Amino acid sequence: MADVVFACVHNAGRSRMAEALFAREAGDRYTVASAGTEPAERPHPEVVAALAEVGIELPPEPGRLLTPELADSSRRLVSMGCNVEEACPATTTPMEDWALADPKGQPIERVREIRDEIAARVRDLVIELDRERVR
Template identity: 40%
Template sequence: MSNTPIASVLFVCVHNAGRSQMAAGFLSHLAGEQVEVRSAGSLPAEQVNPAAVDAMKEVGIDISDSTPKVLTTDAVQASDYVITMGCGDACPVFPGKKYLDWELDDPAGKGVEAVRPIRDQIKTRIESLIADIRREDSSG
């Protein structure tokens, strides 16, 4: 099997501190090198939401070294899938990209107890996304 990723995914949320970071963590963990993973936001926060970091640690995924990044046109152009996280962030639109919007509660300002259900919803969506990517890759 080739080490070349079969797809690239960009997760976008305004602050790139919670939902998009958890999604990127899950996708990297579950898909490994099969999928290239990016995340960004239009107004990135200074750090990843500590409750999101703690919630992900509970499921064995460490996103504590992640840093919020600014959304660039290049990141969108380089991605096959662009997934906004229900945060109303605007992305440049390019032909041939798959755009999805996942409506998810915002974990900002919430404790880990409130972030867990959001984390679990993201995991379910990531598992479905991986299945879709693999199905598209095999149908060629």
């Protein structure tokens, strides 16, 4: 079970960045996972490089499959803007879409921009979750 699940098709780019950035931002206050509808063998190298620049080591492990159980067990399910909703397992968890560009094959400058946009959205999400916790 995870409080937040980030989902994309291959779980190799946006969702992996979001998971890593969320884990750093939230610390031990919330649990996080990422997954894909068609998981890749490893994260995109440009994503690994962009995260390394901000001190996050992304292990080269294969992507995780987005299962109905993982989706249903989360409080928040966030799509990265890759039409995951159409391939997503049926879930009772509301899904929000961040509509982010795909970093795969992009120059490192563009991947940094995507990383920074994800980081900003992650910060906002953690603040929102903190506010909900106080209520």
